[in-house]
Amino acid sequence: MKLLNYTTSYFALILIFLLSIWAVIFYIEILDEIYDSMDDGLDNQKMLVIRKAAKDPALLKKNTFDEGNFIITPTSSKTAEKFTDAYRDTLMFMENEEDFEPVRLLESAFRHEGEYYKIKVITSMVEEDDLIKELFFSLIWLYVGLILTILLLNNFLHKKVWQPFYKLLRSLEKFNIEKDTEIKFGSTKVEEFQLLNERIDKLLKKSVESYTSQKEFIENASHELQTPLAISINKLELLAENSSLEPQQMEELGLILNNLERLTRLNRALLLLSRIENRQFADEETVNFNQLLKQINLEFEDLASHNSIEVDVIETAELQYNMSKDLARILVANLLKNALLHTPAASRVKVEIFKNQILIQNLGEKPLNPKTLFSRFQPGKRSHSNGLGLAISKAIADRYNLEINYDFRDNLHSFTINF
Amino acid sequence: MKILIIEDEAEMSRNMQTTMEKENYLVEVVSSYKEALSKIGIYDYDCILLDISLPDGNGLELLKILKDKGLSDAVIIVSAKDSLDDRILGLNLGADDYLPKPFHMAELNARVKAILRRRKFDGSNVLEFSNLKIDIDHHQVKIDGKELELNRKEFDVLLYLSINKNRLVSKTALAEHVWGDNIDQADSFEFIYSQIKNLRKKLTTAKALPEIKAVYGIGYKLISQ
Numbered sequence: 069m070k071l072l073n074y075t076t077s078y079f080a081l082i083l084i085f086l087l088s089i090w091a092v093i094f095y096i097e098i099l100d101e102i103y104d105s106m107d108d109g110l111d112n113q114k115m116l117v118i119r120k121a122a123k124d125p126a127l128l129k130k131n132t133f134d135e136g137n138f139i140i141t142p143t144s145s146k147t148a149e150k151f152t153d154a155y156r157d158t159l160m161f162m163e164n165e166e167d168f169e170p171v172r173l174l175e176s177a178f179r180h181e182g183e184y185y186k187i188k189v190i191t192s193m194v195e196e197d198d199l200i201k202e203l204f205f206s207l208i209w210l211y212v213g214l215i216l217t218i219l220l221l222n223n224f225l226h227k228k229v230w231q232p233f234y235k236l237l238r239s240l241e242k243f244n245i246e247k248d249t250e251i252k253f254g255s256t257k258v259e260e261f262q263l264l265n266e267r268i269d270k271l272l273k274k275s276v277e278s279y280t281s282q283k284e285f286i287e288n289a290s291h292e293l294q295t296p297l298a299i300s301i302n303k304l305e306l307l308a309e310n311s312s313l314e315p316q317q318m319e320e321l322g323l324i325l326n327n328l329e330r331l332t333r334l335n336r337a338l339l340l341l342s343r344i345e346n347r348q349f350a351d352e353e354t355v356n357f358n359q360l361l362k363q364i365n366l367e368f369e370d371l372a373s374h375n376s377i378e379v380d381v382i383e384t385a386e387l388q389y390n391m392s393k394d395l396a397r398i399l400v401a402n403l404l405k406n407a408l409l410h411t412p413a414a415s416r417v418k419v420e421i422f423k424n425q426i427l428i429q430n431l432g433e434k435p436l437n438p439k440t441l442f443s444r445f446q447p448g449k450r451s452h453s454n455g456l457g458l459a460i461s462k463a464i465a466d467r468y469n470l471e472i473n474y475d476f477r478d479n480l481h482s483f484t485i486n487f
Numbered sequence: 488m489k490i491l492i493i494e495d496e497a498e499m500s501r502n503m504q505t506t507m508e509k510e511n512y513l514v515e516v517v518s519s520y521k522e523a524l525s526k527i528g529i530y531d532y533d534c535i536l537l538d539i540s541l542p543d544g545n546g547l548e549l550l551k552i553l554k555d556k557g558l559s560d561a562v563i564i565v566s567a568k569d570s571l572d573d574r575i576l577g578l579n580l581g582a583d584d585y586l587p588k589p590f591h592m593a594e595l596n597a598r599v600k601a602i603l604r605r606r607k608f609d610g611s612n613v614l615e616f617s618n619l620k621i622d623i624d625h626h627q628v629k630i631d632g633k634e635l636e637l638n639r640k641e642f643d644v645l646l647y648l649s650i651n652k653n654r655l656v657s658k659t660a661l662a663e664h665v666w667g668d669n670i671d672q673a674d675s676f677e678f679i680y681s682q683i684k685n686l687r688k689k690l691t692t693a694k695a696l697p698e699i700k701a702v703y704g705i706g707y708k709l710i711s712q
């Protein structure tokens with residue numbers, strides 16, 4: 069959920085709740101006031117009628133509303149004494165409107181010269197009714213308008229206030245530690261954002277620094293390892309050559325040599341990886357992948373035929389791409405070698421070259437985990453692999469913005485490079 | 488044949504010296520830029536093995552000086568750096584070869600011999616060992632004057648073993664030399680065995696005196712009976 073939607077939804081919820089309560093209270097309050105004023109009017113009218121009736125006893129016999137707005141009926145003292153003033157809403161047939169109209173009615177009792185009377189005074193509520201209706205709708209409009217205004221304002225303010233934040237987010241999104249060393253911050257007057265920018269700047273600088281030093285460390289370490297490795301391997305080679313060792317000791321020596329050589333290959337692979345990442349292969353040329361793949365296939369011929377593996381190179385199109393020839397070779401050679409080493413004996417490996425794609429396919433039982441497949445040190449079952457081959461291919465692909473994909477279908481591992 | 492080794496790592500240069508001396512070369516060893524400078528000022532060498540990262544100077548400078556003087560000494564750069572720039576720069580400056588560390592003794596031997604061959608015996612690139620005769624330029628093998636048919640890989644294997652005759656050649660060295668760098672980390676080089684088997688059969692049938700001996704666990708050795 070976006071920050072804006074988050075605050076907006078909160079705002080809307082709270083506003084709806086608060087404004088509803090407020091609107092109801094307001095409505096009731098106004099309604100009450102209207103009734104109050106009507107009732108006061110009725111009360112006043114009642115007093116006037118009673119006062120008038122004192123002078124004009126004929127009024128005491130008026131028991132229809134015909135032309136007046138009151139009726140007086142005699143009543144017993146018992147009911148009159150218990151009687152309290154009562155106001156209520158009712159409907160009454162109006163001659164002019166020829167319809168029942170809402171009226172407010174006051175019922176009261178009074179005593180005149182020892183006689184008890186009941187009096188009903190009415191007043192039309194037509195206008196008041198309209199007023200209430202009007203009031204209700206205005207309230208609704210006001211309510212909707214208010215909510216909309218507040219939400220729009222919030223939206224607008226939010227965008228304005230949080231602009232430096234979004235700017236920062238956008239540049240962070242684009243930031244790539246392998247390519248960029250710095251990030252551009254927009255200026256802001258808000259102290260919190262200034263602090264945020266400052267902190268992130270510091271953090272990034274620190275990360276870039278440690279990233280570079282780590283890269284350099286790997287490269288330097290690999291370099292430094294070369295000489296002691298060379299010395300050890302050569303010493304053992306000379307030892308094996310010079311001395312008349314027992315076959316068993318010779319075998320042990322061979323084992324040590326094999327492992328040192330494994331270490332050498334690992335070291336070379338690490339060095340290569342950091343070189344690719346440090347972009348130390350600058351010279352680019354047009355590489356013909358058809359030729360390259362055929363040539364690599366030839367180099368692997370003996371390895372393949374040793375395990376009775378057949379490699380089909382299918383060329384559906386000519387594929388050329390501008391990149392370092394050494395890296396192009398490593399990129400495809402690693403994938404092909406990977407296929408050759410992992411396909412079961414006496415099976416086929418398919419290499420297909422399209423206009424913008426290379427497909428390398430070999431038989432397999434289970435799908436590999438595509439998430440970890442290209443990460444470093446994810447060796448397969450066989451221990452001779454240093455687990456860096458695919459990582460190197462991936463690094464090369466990344467270096468040239470090529471896409472390298474893995475798919476498993478119908479017991480076939482498929483690696484594709486998209487150019 | 489005089490060889491000069493310019494290398495600051497004492498053990499590294501001792502290994503190279505031993506290997507070179509086994510081939511009956513006259514070997515001199517220096518460990519710094521200064522020493523090297525005075526040596527090349529006085530003597531001529533057939534081949535110089537040059538480590539370019541010296542404590543007191545850049546080996547590439549030495550190379551420049553050598554070439555500026557018009558000296559014909561062959562130079563093989565040995566470097567722990569194996570950076571493309573250095574390789575290109577070195578070869579452009581006139582180095583004959585570039586050998587990244589770590590390398591196999593057999594490979595060093597082969598490279599030095601290849602260069603010496605190129606320099607000294609113009610035209611006649613023939614290697615002889617007992618009754619075996621290898622014409623490198625024409626990819627031809629003769630046993631007692633009779634031609635032996637070999638495929639390319641078999642020829643390369645035999646040539647490499649012959650260059651390193653009487654010496655132990657590890658499987659890795661052989662694989663990297665014959666099948667290229669791509670083959671590294673391949674299936675523990677089992678496939679080499681079938682090539683060797685075929686080659687042996689052909690050699691025996693042709694009654695060749697040199698024999699490929701397996702040194703179990705390490706590699707092969709071409710010896711003459």
